[in-house]
Amino acid sequence: MNLFSINRNISVIVLLMLIGLLLLSLYVLALQESEKPFYFQDPKLSDVDKANIISFGFSKDIPIIDSxxxxxxxxxxxxxxxxxxxxxxxxxxxxxxxxxxxxxxxxxxxxxxxxxxxxxxPNCEKVNPEFIKYNKTHLINDCKNESFYSLGTAPEDEIFGRVPYDFSWNSFNSNVETKNREFAFVKCKENRNAEVFLKYNSKAVERARNISKSIENDLRIKSSGxxxxxxxxxxxxxxxxxxxxxxxxxxxxxxxxxxxxxxxxxxxxxxxxxxxxxxxxxxxxxxxxxxxxxxxxxxxxxxxxxxxxxxxxxxxxxxxxxxxxxxxxxxxxxxxxxxxxxxxxxxxxxxxxxxxxxxxxxxxxxxxxxxxxxxxxxxxxxxxxxxxxxxxxxxxxxxxxxxxxxxxxxxxxxxxxxxxxxxxxxxxxxxxxxxxxxxxxxxxxxxxxxxxxxxxxxxxxxxxxxxxxxxxxxxxxxxxxxxxxxxxxxxxxxxxxxxxxxxxxxxxxxxxxxxxxxxxxxxxxxxxxxxxxxxxxxxxxxxxxxxxxxxxxxxxxxxxxxxNIEEYLCVCLPYKEISRTNIEENINIIEIINLAFQNINQNQNFAICQELTFDKIIYAAEREIEELTIYRLRITINENIDVVFEIFGSIFSEKTKDVNLRENTLMPFKVLGENKKTIVQLLKAVRIDEYVGYNEEIAIAVNEKPSFCIPKHPREFDDIDFSQEEITSVFDKLIEEHTVRLTRSNNTCNDECKLYDSVCQPWVIMLLSNKDILMQSWLIERSYQIYYEDGVQDIDLNSYELFYTKNILGLQNKTIYLPELEYSCDLSDSKIQMICPCK
CATH class of the missing domain: 3.40.720.10 (Alkaline Phosphatase, subunit A)
Structure with a gap:
């Protein structure tokens, strides 16, 4: 093909794209002006087209005056x-x-x-009696002992979600002016109280009144409603x-x-x-x-x-x-x-x-x-x-x-x-x-x-x-x-x-x-x-x-x-449980499961997240809606016996694909049969067991979906893993985010961390149950910094003898106790000092 033909073909493609964009714009414009009801399903539009129509709708300013x-x-x-x-x-x-x-x-x-x-x-007020009050401008302290306060953030510093929060205590010597803050904390010996108080926003009131007045003027309203x-x-x-x-x-x-x-x-x-x-x-x-x-x-x-x-x-x-x-x-x-x-x-x-x-x-x-x-x-x-x-x-x-x-x-x-x-x-x-x-x-x-x-x-x-x-x-x-x-x-x-x-x-x-x-x-x-x-x-x-x-x-x-409620979620349509015999004979179910694992394993960080494989079906049901069959499945995986996924998928004939095929990258599909007469599509795969803690934190650290990223148990990581910087850098990061402390006699880790305005993380105890992760054995210099009371100690953990227990992570003399089954912040001992990851 010569250069002229290539350029001509490119020009034709560009022209067709411009015509398509123009037709879509005219369609959207007609939609906005039309009084005829519009259904997204007719004509069939892609999800991108629908999102564009919604965005276009929001861009239009329809006056209230004639409505x-x-x-x-x-x-x-x-x-x-x-x-x-x-x-x-x-x-x-x-x-x-x-x-x-x-x-x-x-x-x-x-x-x-x-x-x-x-x-x-328990009734919190009986457990922790109130000792602070607020008088519209100041905190008033009824504590008779030495006390400290901490004011909340200013309104402009409100940040939504999971971000670091800087916190510090100040001596409470006299009534404390709250300024523009809307919450505060006070501690009196071991007791702690909180107070919240809303501050009047005069700019918001002025704006709201001005807008209301403007609308009333446009509508020629004689007196405010x-x-x-x-x-x-x-x-x-x-x-x-x-x-x-x-x-x-x-x-x-x-x-x-x-x-x-x-x-x-x-x-x-x-x-x-x-x-x-x-x-x-x-x-x-x-x-x-x-x-x-x-x-x-x-x-x-x-x-x-x-x-x-x-x-x-x-x-x-x-x-x-x-x-x-x-x-x-x-x-x-x-x-x-x-x-x-x-x-x-x-x-x-x-x-x-x-x-x-x-x-x-x-x-x-x-x-x-x-x-x-x-x-x-x-x-x-x-x-x-x-x-x-x-x-x-x-x-x-x-x-x-x-x-x-x-x-x-x-x-x-x-x-x-x-x-x-x-x-x-x-x-x-x-x-x-x-x-x-x-x-x-x-x-x-x-x-x-x-x-x-x-x-x-x-x-x-x-x-x-x-x-x-x-x-x-x-x-x-x-x-x-x-x-x-x-x-x-x-x-x-x-x-x-x-x-x-x-x-x-x-x-x-x-x-x-x-x-x-x-x-x-x-x-x-x-x-x-x-x-x-x-x-x-x-x-x-x-x-x-x-x-x-x-x-x-x-x-x-x-x-x-x-x-637009997914039919697999609809409470008005029955599911019929499928018998074990029929499950084994149903090729459509296997195809849906294959699509689910294709979706789950897509773009995973396999250095940390395991590639997941199918174990068994523990529940299956189907829902028939005219020419559409929807399956609801519960499955387990080989990599972790506690993980359960719920999967929804659909089966329909090729001739009904305009109605039943979902155009969404999160919903992969496959055409089956020699004559390609049947389509199987994954509708959703969702993890339904509880996976907070270790699983979630590891996934977040590598920017993966916590529901799909399932790392090995910490004790399963070995020398080969620790030779990979991609893995050890994650562990380094997670450990550095925590202050590791030793408890004083009979304190739990929850008690110890709370003394320093932090929270014990049980999932980090689980992480540290692997001696090599605890000792960060991949580092050349492995002197371990650990806090005790208000000081810090450098400890060479390699000189300690290992002793495995059911649930204790701690030190006694020259012995390290490592947990094998349970990971708790609520344990205490008069002789063993618990190792506490605080954040």
Whole structure:
């Protein structure tokens, strides 16, 4: 082929690409202007095209002026709204309902076996009496002994997620001015207390008032309307059933006061029964809630920018412009965000810097040092005189009171339930009861304001790797969702019937997002269903089937597919267990498993992460939907007997691929048969056993997915491994991040680390159970620095004799004790000094 032909072909390709881009742009433009409902499935578009359409939609500014009927021009009269009561039992779902759940979760008999009904935890205030107070400007110390304080960070230093936190104590000689800080700690001998206090943000108030006034002027509103509060209190891993099990006092209080008591004439509440999750964990559920569309589209919109790269942070600030909190800011609200965990649950989607007027996240990073706590220890810990969740609820109460008379929005995420036992969440009940009591009294006393309070879960309790029953999976997919509002607001929005109907119909995460956007207009008037603004907002969600729960009745004919809920997750479609004989004969299952391992092992760092291989199937079930068959599998691997993966895959004919084939790089597929008539596709592979600690930390250190990167047990690393710098550099890094200390007599490692405002890490004890890693035998100079009390010693561990035990990592005379089975920070001995990795 000559040069002219090559250039001509290149020109043709470029021309075709430009024509395709032009057609897509014209299509998107037509979509934005069209009043005809648009479904992503028709015509079939790639996920990239869908993400581009969403981005284009967010770039358009649709004026509010032609979409709202202002309150000045609407007459509404008070009507008798029935006060609903909350009831664990579910009755009277409509016969015509197409998506009717197979169930709602564990029975009482099942749950009493899984979640210890007798589990009880100490009252923190009795264990650690309060000795500090706050008087609006200063900390006041009631401690009679020598004491120290530490102030929290300034608001501009709030950094979301897992980042280092610098901490130090100062002598408490007189009352301490808190300046612009919003939390503080005080220690008095062995006792430690915490205090939180919100500081008034005058710039946020001025901005909110100016925006509200501007909107009112545009709409020619004669007098300002009633201020509105919209607030989300989201509990991690809280299904509807688990909410009823865990919060009996709070729900009884709501029934006694709103259902039939002192607030029955002022408030009303709604319990949404089929509040469907979009995934097993936080991100796939909260992204459509907070942004309106799936995390897959969100990831595409981020275009490869990673939250761990400081140079990429602008991309996260840009995408936050489309978040629900930024939307509320543009509608004349002050805003708040709170998350009570030090890990990166939501960070990959929003970045390190959350752009709200108030951010409350650093308190928990500091608390881990002060109180010696860490995430996922699976035991109850007091944060001074209160439980962890108390401080979030207290901060929210102060936020709501501080900004009375101003429109306010907030979202907080409380992770008390995110632990293995499923019982520590019970400690929330009394504090939630007091929180509800305070909030309801505030808005009952001030009848000139409206409130919509959401109490819900991001998803339900995670299914255990040993739990095969249908009820566990149903609980994971049906998070709780209670909405409380004042009757006056419900009346003027004319939505009582709509809300009551929607409580018994399938509701998606984008539905709640659109609902939040709809509510943001209500201080100014009534948003019309046929308005350009409302229709435009629908185009920035997953599907035009999305509705505002406060405006439209969700159709009885809705299906999971209509709402972009993966059909393998749908609670309305049955799975049928496959017998052992049929499993062995089913070639499709083997192909799905092969695709799963292809996906799991892709791009792994095999110096640290093992290449995983299939062991056996421990559970298999199938779901048939017309010409599509979906498989749900539980499998184990050869490399670690404790690891369990859950795999979802699909089988369908080639002629239905336009409908059933998912175009996603995370979902590989394969064409089967001589005539290529069948397609098998992996839908999802997820690890469901608990893998925090050693497994997770090693994976993070090499920038791999913790669920897929499964390193060898520390004792399995050998001389060949220690000759590889790629491996030893990881161990060096992890050990350097910790201060290694020796306990004094009868102290546990938890006690010893806490004395130095740090936390003992059991997974590092596991890491150091290999004598060569403990001694860093790959180093030429191996003198070991170890801290004892306030000094440091250089110890040549090679001169020590090794002695293997069940669970002790420690020193006695010239003997090193190494653990073989258990790795604990809670052991103590009068003669053996425990070796403690503190961080």
């Amino acid at each position: 709202i009927d202002v309150w000045d021009n609407i007459y509404y009269h008070s009507s008798d709204i029935t006060s609903n009561t909350l009831n664990f039992e579910i009755k009277d779902l409509e016969e015509s309902l197409v998506c009717k759940p197979l169930g709602f979760g564990y029975s009482k008999t099942q749950s009493d076996i899984i979640f210890n009904p007798l589990a009880n935890y 009633r201020p509105l509060t919209v607030f989300l209190v989201i509990f991690d891993s809280l299904s509807r059933h688990h909410m009823y099990r865990s919060f009996p006092h709070s729900l009884e209080y709501l029934n006694d006061t709103i259902g039939k008591g002192e607030f029955k004439d002022h408030f009303v509440m709604y319990d949404f029964l089929i509040n469907h999750a979009h995934g097993e964990n936080t991100i796939p559920n909260m992204i459509p809630y907070l942004f309106g569309y799936s995390f897959n589209y969100h990831r595409l919109r981020l275009k490869g920018n990673g939250y761990q790269n400081p140079e990429h942070q602008q991309a996260f600030k840009d995408i936050q412009k489309d978040s629900i909190w930024k939307h509320y800011e543009k509608m004349g609200f002050v805003t708040m965000f709170g998350f009570d965990i030090i890990w990166d649950f939501l960070v990959p989607a929003v970045g390190r810097k959350v752009l709200t007027d108030h951010v409350f996240t650093n308190f928990w990073k500091a608390s881990s040092k002060v109180f010696g706590t860490d995430n996922y220890i699976n035991k109850h810990s007091c944060f001074g005189s209160h439980d962890s969740h108390y401080y979030m609820l207290k901060y929210v109460q102060e936020y709501l009171k501080t900004y009375e008379g101003i429109n306010r929005f907030g979202y907080v995420h409380i992770t008390t339930a995110h632990e293995k036992t499923g019982t520590i969440i019970k400690t929330v009940d009394d504090d939630l009861h007091q929180f509800l009591k305070s909030v309801l009294k505030q808005y009952n006393d001030n009848k000139n304001e409206d409130i919509v309070l959401f109490l819900g879960g991001d998803h339900g309790k995670h299914v255990s790797e040993t739990d095969y029953v249908r009820e566990g999976w149903l609980e994971n997919m049906l998070p709780s969702q209670i909405v409380i509002s004042n009757k006056n607001f419900v009346q003027k929005m004319k939505i009582e019937k709509t809300l009551n109907l929607n409580t018994k119909r399938i509701i998606s995460r984008p539905d709640w997002h659109l609902t939040l956007k709809h509510l943001s207009t209500s201080p100014y008037g009534l948003l019309r269903k046929d308005s350009n603004l409302y229709k435009h907002w629908k185009t920035t969600t997953d599907t035009y089937n999305t509705v505002s729960v406060f405006m439209e009745e969700a159709s009885v004919f809705r299906t999971c597919k209509d709402l």
